[in-house]
Amino acid sequence: MIARLSQRAVLYFLLVIALIVVVFPLAWVVSSSFKPGDEVFAFPPSLLPEEPRIENFVELLTEYPFARWLANSFFVAIGVTALSLLFHSMAGYALARLEFPGRNLLFLIIMSTYMLPIYAILVPRFLVVKQLGWLDSYQGLIIPSVFHAFGIFAFRQFFLGIPRELEDAALIDGASRIRIFFEIVLPLSRAIFLTLGVIFFIANWDSFIWPLIITRSENLWVAQVGIASFRDPQITFWEYVVAGSTLTIIPSLALFLALQRFIVRGIATTGIRG
Amino acid sequence: MRNDNSYGSEGVTQSEERTGWAMAALTERTRLTALRGKIWPKSAQEREQRVLGYLFLLPDLIGLGVFWIAPMIFLFYISLHEWSALSPTTYVGLQNFAELMRDDIWWKSLRVTVVYMAAFVPLVVIVPLALAVILNTKIRGRNVFRTGFFVPFVIPMVIAAVAWAFMLDPGFGVVNHFLRQILQLPLIRELGWKLPGQMWLASRTQALPVVIFVGVWKFVGFYMIIFLAGLQDIPAEYYEAGMIDGASSWRLFRDITIPLLRPVIMFVLLIAAFRAFQVFDQVYVMTSGGPFYATHTVMYFIYLKGFRFFRFGYAAAASVVLFAIILVFTLAQIRLVGLGESR
Numbered sequence: 001m002i003a004r005l006s007q008r009a010v011l012y013f014l015l016v017i018a019l020i021v022v023v024f025p026l027a028w029v030v031s032s033s034f035k036p037g038d039e040v041f042a043f044p045p046s047l048l049p050e051e052p053r054i055e056n057f058v059e060l061l062t063e064y065p066f067a068r069w070l071a072n073s074f075f076v077a078i079g080v081t082a083l084s085l086l087f088h089s090m091a092g093y094a095l096a097r098l099e100f101p102g103r104n105l106l107f108l109i110i111m112s113t114y115m116l117p118i119y120a121i122l123v124p125r126f127l128v129v130k131q132l133g134w135l136d137s138y139q140g141l142i143i144p145s146v147f148h149a150f151g152i153f154a155f156r157q158f159f160l161g162i163p164r165e166l167e168d169a170a171l172i173d174g175a176s177r178i179r180i181f182f183e184i185v186l187p188l189s190r191a192i193f194l195t196l197g198v199i200f201f202i203a204n205w206d207s208f209i210w211p212l213i214i215t216r217s218e219n220l221w222v223a224q225v226g227i228a229s230f231r232d233p234q235i236t237f238w239e240y241v242v243a244g245s246t247l248t249i250i251p252s253l254a255l256f257l258a259l260q261r262f263i264v265r266g267i268a269t270t271g272i273r274g
Numbered sequence: 275m276r277n278d279n280s281y282g283s284e285g286v287t288q289s290e291e292r293t294g295w296a297m298a299a300l301t302e303r304t305r306l307t308a309l310r311g312k313i314w315p316k317s318a319q320e321r322e323q324r325v326l327g328y329l330f331l332l333p334d335l336i337g338l339g340v341f342w343i344a345p346m347i348f349l350f351y352i353s354l355h356e357w358s359a360l361s362p363t364t365y366v367g368l369q370n371f372a373e374l375m376r377d378d379i380w381w382k383s384l385r386v387t388v389v390y391m392a393a394f395v396p397l398v399v400i401v402p403l404a405l406a407v408i409l410n411t412k413i414r415g416r417n418v419f420r421t422g423f424f425v426p427f428v429i430p431m432v433i434a435a436v437a438w439a440f441m442l443d444p445g446f447g448v449v450n451h452f453l454r455q456i457l458q459l460p461l462i463r464e465l466g467w468k469l470p471g472q473m474w475l476a477s478r479t480q481a482l483p484v485v486i487f488v489g490v491w492k493f494v495g496f497y498m499i500i501f502l503a504g505l506q507d508i509p510a511e512y513y514e515a516g517m518i519d520g521a522s523s524w525r526l527f528r529d530i531t532i533p534l535l536r537p538v539i540m541f542v543l544l545i546a547a548f549r550a551f552q553v554f555d556q557v558y559v560m561t562s563g564g565p566f567y568a569t570h571t572v573m574y575f576i577y578l579k580g581f582r583f584f585r586f587g588y589a590a591a592a593s594v595v596l597f598a599i600i601l602v603f604t605l606a607q608i609r610l611v612g613l614g615e616s617r
Contacts, residue, residue: 171319209554213580
């Protein structure tokens, strides 16, 4: 009994240590962002700011277009998510329910792109986007990220699970397929839209290399590119790095806490592709 | 089984051998009607399905074609050219690949990536699996732990990387501060350990472990969730039966959990390796590939050649090799251990 209890205590101790290691960096960044410049670099560091100041944020938002960068991050992630949900639900429905010649072949072609490593085709994709004249533009930031087999596949699997009888009844009543899709199938699919929507959003909220290579003008940077620009090999503007990070962490956390259930379910059921 | 709608030439010769001319003409006519029906179906519902089917697939087909399939084919073409933003494009055959084989930095990048993968993949299987098994029991506060471990996943990698770089700064970093504090604790001080300030990202030996650590830190919770979902699919009766037989918890884990979780473990191995081969963000933000190429990954190599020096042909050649390695690796893994059946 005592052995079991002490085993338990050790387990707890390790879990708590691990939790601190996992959560502390975020707390530390947020705490540091409220310190004045010289306190950020003080050694030994103070755990909490001696007197909280917001000058880092004020400078970040007035001397740099950080508000714009953050807005770009949102705009791009939301844009990609919305278009992905629209196109992939349509394609998924076509593959799951509609009958037309070549359907299986098209499905195979779509799934063949599933295992392609995205980074390995970065160079040609960049050149394609360049050819389209989309470098340094919102289209260039958004459109290429919309398409991926994972979303199509996830929707197809979901639609296959909806009982066919519901649609058949409406068909007999003379409803058109397109009406059935919008008025019967979509209302039944709220959960998958929310689940996949959250997953698409997080994946794009995290994107870095693509915005980095295709945007040149500062006005089009996303928050991550902006923050990375404060970290130069020679000198790092830590006070802006931590302030900008705080402003990016807060919406991430808010979104996470609000939608945790859907994120967890989404990963558990589909296993997001990275 | 022969389908009347199919217009295979094999079917035509076979039936012509069997039947007379008249018969053949007759079947030919029905076949033609069937064929016409296939191209332009009679029923309005069939027609609608067909039109809508193609229409609904069109955006994704165009998108996948333009941003996945075309680049994939284009990649090989570019890799055979001297292709830069500045000079005209010329065909050079396999010269880019030959240069790659002689490029010391390329070999270093490859080595770093392999080391990264060899450390990252086992870590994101073992640690999240252990956490999932612990947090799948009725331990007090398990929801707090689950939420806490999962938080880093929603934080962009760039932010995670700068946060750790900030804490690991050799000069004012809080980690060095904590290490010193720990050495000052009463009992530990007696041991007389000396610990000079660690250099972390500025150290040739520590930089790569730190970069790996940050990757693990961000994804522990993500893989934990996948394992938790897998664990919850295992029927509780199996464990109950095992416990009646008096099996220890280690035996239960080894003989029930591991075999039943095998498909999930394989899935995690696959996606983790996929991610490890393409690691970039931490390197860009934390070390710029240094010090002395200690963290120079393949993806960072491709980025530098392609988007700093604008040598697209050379970067494409490196991408082809990366692609080939990932492909061989993935196929080998599927071949050796099989794909998870449930996924």
